[in-house]
Amino acid sequence: MEPFILFELAGTTYGVRSEFVQQIEMIDDVASVPNAHPAVEGVVLVRGQVIPALNLRTRFGFDKVERNLRSRLVVINNGSRVVGLVVDTAREFIKIAPESIEPPPEALTGLSGKYLEGIASINERMILVLNLDAVLDLDYEVEAALETT
Amino acid sequence: MDKSTPDNSGEFFDQFLDDYYAECDEHLVLIRRALVTLEDEVDTATIDRAVLDNLFRSFHTLKGISGMVGLGAAEQLAHHLESYLRELREGSVVLNASGFESLAAGVSLLENVINARRNDQAIPSIGDMAARLQTATTSAPADTENNAAITRWQIEFTPTADLAARGVNVNSVRARLQEIGELKQAKPIVKGAGEIAFQFILSTNAGQTTLKSFEVDGLVFQAAEEDATAQKIRQPVATLAPSTVVRVDLDRLDELMRIIGELVISRTRLEDQLTELKRSTPPAVWRPLQETSFGIARQLRDLRESVMRVRMVPIGEVFERMTFVVRDLARENGKKILVQLSGGETEIDKFLVERMMEPLLHLVRNAVSHGIETVAEREAQGKQTEGLLSLSAMTAGERIVIKIADDGRGIDRDRVLERASARGLDTGNTQLDDAGLLDLISTPGLSTRDEADRASGRGVGMDVVKNAIEELGGHIWLATKLGEGTTFTIELPLTLAIAEALIVSVDGQRFAVPQSAVREVLEVESTSTNVLENNEIISYRGKVLPLLRLARVFEMNHELGDKFHVLVTGEESNAVGLAVDRIIGQREIVVRAIKDPLAQSKGIAGATELGDQRVVLILDISALRQLAVKSRH
Numbered sequence: 154m155e156p157f158i159l160f161e162l163a164g165t166t167y168g169v170r171s172e173f174v175q176q177i178e179m180i181d182d183v184a185s186v187p188n189a190h191p192a193v194e195g196v197v198l199v200r201g202q203v204i205p206a207l208n209l210r211t212r213f214g215f216d217k218v219e220r221n222l223r224s225r226l227v228v229i230n231n232g233s234r235v236v237g238l239v240v241d242t243a244r245e246f247i248k249i250a251p252e253s254i255e256p257p258p259e260a261l262t263g264l265s266g267k268y269l270e271g272i273a274s275i276n277e278r279m280i281l282v283l284n285l286d287a288v289l290d291l292d293y294e295v296e297a298a299l300e301t302t
Numbered sequence: 303m304d305k306s307t308p309d310n311s312g313e314f315f316d317q318f319l320d321d322y323y324a325e326c327d328e329h330l331v332l333i334r335r336a337l338v339t340l341e342d343e344v345d346t347a348t349i350d351r352a353v354l355d356n357l358f359r360s361f362h363t364l365k366g367i368s369g370m371v372g373l374g375a376a377e378q379l380a381h382h383l384e385s386y387l388r389e390l391r392e393g394s395v396v397l398n399a400s401g402f403e404s405l406a407a408g409v410s411l412l413e414n415v416i417n418a419r420r421n422d423q424a425i426p427s428i429g430d431m432a433a434r435l436q437t438a439t440t441s442a443p444a445d446t447e448n449n450a451a452i453t454r455w456q457i458e459f460t461p462t463a464d465l466a467a468r469g470v471n472v473n474s475v476r477a478r479l480q481e482i483g484e485l486k487q488a489k490p491i492v493k494g495a496g497e498i499a500f501q502f503i504l505s506t507n508a509g510q511t512t513l514k515s516f517e518v519d520g521l522v523f524q525a526a527e528e529d530a531t532a533q534k535i536r537q538p539v540a541t542l543a544p545s546t547v548v549r550v551d552l553d554r555l556d557e558l559m560r561i562i563g564e565l566v567i568s569r570t571r572l573e574d575q576l577t578e579l580k581r582s583t584p585p586a587v588w589r590p591l592q593e594t595s596f597g598i599a600r601q602l603r604d605l606r607e608s609v610m611r612v613r614m615v616p617i618g619e620v621f622e623r624m625t626f627v628v629r630d631l632a633r634e635n636g637k638k639i640l641v642q643l644s645g646g647e648t649e650i651d652k653f654l655v656e657r658m659m660e661p662l663l664h665l666v667r668n669a670v671s672h673g674i675e676t677v678a679e680r681e682a683q684g685k686q687t688e689g690l691l692s693l694s695a696m697t698a699g700e701r702i703v704i705k706i707a708d709d710g711r712g713i714d715r716d717r718v719l720e721r722a723s724a725r726g727l728d729t730g731n732t733q734l735d736d737a738g739l740l741d742l743i744s745t746p747g748l749s750t751r752d753e754a755d756r757a758s759g760r761g762v763g764m765d766v767v768k769n770a771i772e773e774l775g776g777h778i779w780l781a782t783k784l785g786e787g788t789t790f791t792i793e794l795p796l797t798l799a800i801a802e803a804l805i806v807s808v809d810g811q812r813f814a815v816p817q818s819a820v821r822e823v824l825e826v827e828s829t830s831t832n833v834l835e836n837n838e839i840i841s842y843r844g845k846v847l848p849l850l851r852l853a854r855v856f857e858m859n860h861e862l863g864d865k866f867h868v869l870v871t872g873e874e875s876n877a878v879g880l881a882v883d884r885i886i887g888q889r890e891i892v893v894r895a896i897k898d899p900l901a902q903s904k905g906i907a908g909a910t911e912l913g914d915q916r917v918v919l920i921l922d923i924s925a926l927r928q929l930a931v932k933s934r935h
Contacts, residue, residue: 184917185811187856188903196901196909196917201560203894203909203917205901234898291900 154250159280160227160243163215167240168249168273168280175199175230177243180206180220190291197237199228206237212288213268229285236289249273254282322371324549326416329360333409334622336360341629344402346453349390358387364412376415379428382435383408389439404438406629407431453506454486455513458522460499470519472500478516482508552652555613562606563892569598570889570913614796615655617695617704618646623659624666624693631670638677638688639670645695650702654774654794658704661767665706665790666691673710673788683785685709701818702796707789713782718742737876740780744768772924803891803910804869805918806882808852809860812918813882814891814910815869819923821877822870823885828862840879842870850930851881852921855905871923878927893920905929 157168158177178199183206185195192211196203206226210217223242228235254271270284336357343349365380386405389395397405411431418425459475479485483506491501513523572595579588625641632639650658674689681687690709695702715734722742734742744764771778776794795801795818802817824842831840831849838849849868853860868879891910896902907922 182916184909184919186901186903186906186919187858188905190900193900196896196919198909198911198915198917201564201894203896203901205898207900236898236900289900 154248157247157249157280157282158227158243159245159247160225160238160240162209162213162241166278166280168247168282169227169229169285171246173229173231173285175228175235178226178228178237179222180224180226180239192291194239197226199226199235199237202235204228204235204237206239207289208239209288210239210241229289231285231289234289238288247275249275249280249282257281319371321549322367323416323420325367326364329364330409330413330416331619331622333357333360334626337406337409338622338625340397340405341402344397344399349397351391354387354391358384358391361387368416373415373419373425375425375428376412376419378432379408379412379415382432382439383412386435386439395439401438404431404434406626408435410626410630453525455504455506456524457502457504458491458499459502460497460520462520465520468519475500475519475521476502479504482506482512550612552613555609555652558609559613562602562609563894565602566606566890566892567911567913569595569602572598574913610651610796611649613651613653614649615652616646617648617650617655617702618643620655620659620662621646621693621695624662627663627666628670628691631667635671636676637670637674639674640688640690642690642692643694644692648695648697648702649796650695650794651796657770657774658792658794661770661792662704662706664764664767666693669706669708669710669788673708673712675711679711697796698793699818702794704792704794705789706792707787709787712784712786712788713739713743713780714784715739736780736782739782740764740768740778772922777924801891801893802888803920804888805886805912806852806867806869807884807886808856808882809858811858812886812912813852814889814918814920815880815923816907816920817888819871820869821872824868824870824879826866826868826879826881828864828866840868842877842879847877847879848930849879849881850926852926855926855929872927876927878930880921880923880926891918891920 156171158171158174159166159168161167176199180197183195183197186193186205189195189205192208194206194208197206198204208217218241220239225240225243226237227240227243228237253275254273256271257269258272268284268287270282273280273282336353339350339353340357343353361380361384365377365384368374368376368380383405386395386401386408390397390401395401408431411426411428414426415428417423457479459472461471465471476485476488479502483504485502486505487501487503489501491499517523576588576592576595579591621643625643628639628641631637669691674691675683675685677687680689686709690707692705692707694705694707697703718739719734719742722745727742727745744767768778771792771794774794776792778793779791780788781791782788803814804817804820804823806813806815824840826840831838833839834846838851839846840849841847847868847870851862852858853862862881862883866881866883867885868881869885870877870879872878889912891912893908894910895908896906905922905926906919907925908920909917910920912918
């Protein structure tokens, strides 16, 4: 069984392996970075380090919403990079058996489908497991878009 | 590696190897330094014994530690070098030019062998070099009267009435000296009590006995110390005392710097709270606190400076490396080059040194390959046959200034322009000033390197040099004159971590501007700006100052008010005014790097925090100016 952190985005539940999650924080103040990628809200200070805050709604092509008290910054640390993901909310921690994660169906369309590693079904609940490398690589979007055309 | 080695010992061995490479680097630096000194002593009988001792010791150590890590090629090579040194030390062979070449080539190979191991590449063969060193060790004959090395002597002659009576005067002495050697210098000197004497510098292979016979005629001989006409600056050979030197990982120093940075921020917070307190309490309450706060500020500054000093290394080590590159390249290209070093003791942050190595190497290689002419060309132009390459460093306030100057042919503007237009680059006007020329040769893809250089995979383009320097918060300038030479001037911050900054505000967002980039702050009314072609300008000190609106460069949807502040940046002729809403204040900031590519942006050098956990971006003034130039076209 592998531990996962779950978060919500536009009514859907996503999961990331907890080994890649450094911490989860309330979002106070984001300093916007001029001329940055539209999905980059700006930079925040986390444990003395200046890291980008990536808005996952924008990244996945959903409508942007105002931040509220439930909004969270999921700080991803994959060993080489530290990036904050701005999500609607995050408060669950579960264990998932690796065999219950299935590859995403080919038919799954929409931008967010390109960033999935697989889909886990637990007690009738569907959890989309993120491929973090694809999420953090902004060039990936271009490639993915090219593939679909 | 041996499969049966357990994991933890593998890790241990890696750690051990890291130490080995670090120690090799230290000794190779010492060796290079000693070789530079030795080069002047070729064919003389006056080799400094201490230099030989140090060299011998370094080779001996390298031999030992290479054996310990099982790097046999390095061990053997160091052994042969050590053997040759032993003979030199004992005086049984004289250091001649070919011996020195063998020594220098042996050291290069040793360095290659060690680097090959470090980079997991094939270890170069050492067979030929070992044979060459062995020959040098056994064949060069010792100093004899008939086959003596050329020695420089300083001779003093004091005329007296007695000597004059015997027909010995300054002219006869001069004639006799010219018979036995080459007279390099002759000048009268005034000794105490108005007595006149003559001093000669003689270069001769005559032995001691010949010279002794001159002494009866009132000549005093002594070995000449230094060639006063050549201006080569010799570095003293420093010995490293291992017992008092601690090697520290740069990461640990970074961590220390980070903690100090946090302390600086905490104190800023304390100062803010004190300001609050001052409003509501009488001075008797807050004054002692205020004094304590000032005390902490002072102590923090001391602490910071101490830690910074630990990070500082003399730039001389880098310069010495360059002299070797120059020597090898000059020989390959059939050029004669004198390297002048100065300010080698100037200290610079270790972090910066490492990142400056490649750019400096590139500039030095360029100067040798393309700047300085061949001996024949130089003679034809009436220049000294020996080209001059000078490397100098000095500190200017919080910055270090490095100059790389050659007296070669200079950069041919017309040729650069030709190349540029051949590649379809917009060269603008044909009257290129030095700054424009530098911009042009720094255009990616516009290389003046020849095919041979490219084939050997040498170096990086000028564009990479310029970028590397600007990434470090530095600047580079060019001054070149056809036929006379080229000078590159590089200015860098001494260290990166903490800086004085102006905090400005644009559309409610705060930005920090390094104070060192700002010459003056102006308050401007919007009615006093003019538009000339595409440029917004104001008048400043009787001249025209182009205005750069930060909001516009950053594509913020915001217009300046009736009154705004302008930061004057840049040198006289290319000064630019950076327009912001207003200046909030001046602060000491802790510079934090923005490491993730998602958050990097041109015009932003880093980020800082002012005590309220909110990030403030630090502007990169030189990048902003570039952005502005681009947006104008």
